[in-house]
Amino acid sequence: ELFTALTDMEELLETESVLINNLEGYILAQEKKLEFLKQKVKEYQREHAEAGKDVSSYLLNPINAYLLTKRLTSDWKDLEQIMTMDVGSQFIQNVTNYREVLKFPSEEDLTGAASALIRLQDTYDLNTASLARGELNGVQYSTQMSSEDCFEVGRQMYNNQDYHHTVMWMEEAINRLTNDSRLLRSDVLEYLAFSTFKEGNIKLALEMTNELLMLTPDHQRANGNKRYYEKELMKINEKSVLRGDDGSPDVPVDKSLEFQHSKLGPYTYNVPERKLYELACQGELTPDDELLSSLFCSYVDNGVPFLKIGPLKIEQISHDPYIVVYHDVMYDNEIEIVKKMAKPRFKRATVQNHLTGELEVAHYRISKSAWLKDEEHYVVRNIAQRIVDMTGLTMETAEELQVVNYGIGGHYEPHYDFARKEEINAFKNLNSGNRIATVLFYMSDVTQGGATVFPALKTALWPKKGTAAFWFNLRKSGQGDYMTRHAACPVIVGSKWVANKWIHEVGNEFTRPCGLEIDHDVEF
Ligand SMILES: O=C(O)CCC(=O)C(=O)O
Numbered sequence: 448e449l450f451t452a453l454t455d456m457e458e459l460l461e462t463e464s465v466l467i468n469n470l471e472g473y474i475l476a477q478e479k480k481l482e483f484l485k486q487k488v489k490e491y492q493r494e495h496a497e498a499g500k501d502v503s504s505y506l507l508n509p510i511n512a513y514l515l516t517k518r519l520t521s522d523w524k525d526l527e528q529i530m531t532m533d534v535g536s537q538f539i540q541n542v543t544n545y546r547e548v549l550k551f552p553s554e555e556d557l558t559g560a561a562s563a564l565i566r567l568q569d570t571y572d573l574n575t576a577s578l579a580r581g582e583l584n585g586v587q588y589s590t591q592m593s594s595e596d597c598f599e600v601g602r603q604m605y606n607n608q609d610y611h612h613t614v615m616w617m618e619e620a621i622n623r624l625t626n627d628s629r630l631l632r633s634d635v636l637e638y639l640a641f642s643t644f645k646e647g648n649i650k651l652a653l654e655m656t657n658e659l660l661m662l663t664p665d666h667q668r669a670n671g672n673k674r675y676y677e678k679e680l681m682k683i684n685e686k687s688v689l690r691g692d693d694g695s696p697d698v699p700v701d702k703s704l705e706f707q708h709s710k711l712g713p714y715t716y717n718v719p720e721r722k723l724y725e726l727a728c729q730g731e732l733t734p735d736d737e738l739l740s741s742l743f744c745s746y747v748d749n750g751v752p753f754l755k756i757g758p759l760k761i762e763q764i765s766h767d768p769y770i771v772v773y774h775d776v777m778y779d780n781e782i783e784i785v786k787k788m789a790k791p792r793f794k795r796a797t798v799q800n801h802l803t804g805e806l807e808v809a810h811y812r813i814s815k816s817a818w819l820k821d822e823e824h825y826v827v828r829n830i831a832q833r834i835v836d837m838t839g840l841t842m843e844t845a846e847e848l849q850v851v852n853y854g855i856g857g858h859y860e861p862h863y864d865f866a867r868k869e870e871i872n873a874f875k876n877l878n879s880g881n882r883i884a885t886v887l888f889y890m891s892d893v894t895q896g897g898a899t900v901f902p903a904l905k906t907a908l909w910p911k912k913g914t915a916a917f918w919f920n921l922r923k924s925g926q927g928d929y930m931t932r933h934a935a936c937p938v939i940v941g942s943k944w945v946a947n948k949w950i951h952e953v954g955n956e957f958t959r960p961c962g963l964e965i966d967h968d969v970e971f
C-alpha cells in the first residue's frame with residue numbers, strides 16, 4: 448500500500464540508498480578477489496616464462512623444482528579456494544536482514560504503481576510514447592523508460608486482463624527495443640498478439656503471430672493460436688459475404704457537453720460523467736460566461752471583531768450550490784504541525800459501504816489519511832475556530848479534522864459528501880444529522896494534476912497552499928444537493944496534502960435555517 452501516499456515513498460528512497468551501498472560493497476569485495484587472482488596469475492606467468500627460457504637448467508635447480516611442485520600443489524589449492532570463495536553470500540545476507548528493518552514495496556505495490564500510471568494516462572489523455580520518454584504534458588520530468596520497463600507495465604495490465612492497455616504498452620516496448628535490450632521481440636509479440644485478439648482485431652493478431660512464428664517457428668502456443676485465428680477469420684468472412692457488408696458500424700458521435708440540470712436528483716448527462724470528469728481534471732472545462740461574469744472576490748469580516756483587522760479574502764466559485772474559496776487561511780507553520788501530527792498515523796483512506804456501514808478500502812479512493820482531535824493541539828483548535836469565523840457554523844457536531852496525502856495517481860473519484868437516503872442509516876454520526884457543508888484546506892501546491900472538480904458545474908479548483916474551499920452539500924431544505932458531486936483528480940506530479948472538516952446539521956438550525964423552498968418530486 449506504499450503507492451497510496453507520497454510520504455511513504457520517501458522511505459523507499461532510503462531503502463534504495465542502503466541497497467546501493469551494499470551493492471557497492473559487494474563489487475569492491477569481488478574486485479579485491481579478482482585483483483588478488485590477477486596478481487597471482489602474473490607471478491605464475493613470470494616464473495613460467497623464466498622456466499621456458501631453458502627448461503632443463505631451470506629444473507636442475509632444486510629450489511626451482513621445489514617451487515614448481517609447490518605451485519601446483521598447496522599454492523594451487525589456495526587459489527582454488529579463493530576462486531570458489533563466495534564473496535556474495537554476506538551481501539545477500541545483508542539484504543535479507545534489511546528486509547526486517549527497512550521498508551520494501553511488495554508485488555501489490557508494483558501493480559498499484561502501474562495502475563496509477565495507467566489512471567494518469569487515461570484521465571489526462573497522455574500519449575504512451577511521450578510518457579515512456581519521461582514527459583508529462585510536454586515537460587521532461589524523469590529518465591526515459593526502457594523497453595523492459597514498458598513491457599513490465601504491459602505485463603501488469605495483462606495480469607489485470609486489461610488488454611486495451613496491454614496493447615498500448617507492449618507496442619511501446621517494441622518501439623523502444625534496442626540492440627542491447629535483454630528483452631526478446633518474440634516475448635513482446637506473444638503478449639501483443641493475444642491482447643490484440645482479445646481487443647477484437649483478429650486479422651492483426653494473426654499478422655503478429657505470423658511474425659512471432661518467423662522468429663520462433665517451433666513456438667507451440669503461437670502455432671495453436673495461428674490455426675485458431677485463421678479459423679475465426681474464415682468464419683467472419685463467410686458471414687460478411689452472406690450479409691454483403693464489411694461489418695463495420697458507422698455511428699455518429701455526439702460531442703456536445705450539455706447535460707440536464709437537476710439539483711435534487713442524479714443527472715442524466717448526454718455525455719458520460721466520466722468524460723466530463725476527465726475534461727474538468729485536464730482544465731478543459733469552464734463554467735458558462737453568464738456565471739463567470741457574476742463571480743467576485745471580496746474581503747469579508749462576517750461581523751467577527753478579529754476579522755475587522757484582518758479580513759478574509761473570499762473568492763466566489765458558484766452561487767448555487769454555494770461554493771467559495773478563502774485565500775490565506777492556513778499558515779505555513781500550522782501546515783507543518785498538522786502534517787507532522789498526521790504522518791505517523793497515516794492509514795489507507797477508507798469509504799463507507801452504503802449497505803453495511805463498514806469502512807473499507809476502495810480503488811476509487813487512493814490516499815492515506817489520519818484524523819486529528821481538537822484536544823490534541825492548539826493548532827487543530829485554532830483551525831476549527833477559523834472555520835467558525837469563516838462560515839458562522841458550529842463545530843460542535845463536526846467531524847474531526849481529516850488530513851489526507853495523495854501519492855502517485857492518488858485520487859478520489861466523483862462522489863457526494865452527504866449521505867443519501869439509502870445510506871443515512873449507516874451514517875455513523877446520525878445524531879448530528881447529515882454533512883451540511885465541507886471545508887477543504889489545501890496544505891500544498893501541486894505541480895501537475897490534483898484539482899478538486901465539480902463535473903456538473905464544469906468547475907475545477909486548483910490546490911494552492913494555504914487556501915480553503917467551502918461548500919454546502921445540502922440545500923436549505925436539508926435535501927442533498929446533487930450538483931455538489933465532486934472528485935479529487937489524480938496527482939500527476941507532486942504531493943497533494945489536504946485537510947478537511949465535515950460540518951453536520953445539528954446545532955446549525957439557526958446559523959443556517961431551513962429555506963422556504965419546497966423541493967418536490969425527490970426522495971430525500
Ligand atoms: O482532495 C480533494 O480535492 C477532495 C477530497 C474529497 O472530496 C473528500 O475527501 O471528500
Ligand SMILES: [Fe+2]
Nearest residue numbers: 862863864933
Ligand atoms: Fe468529497
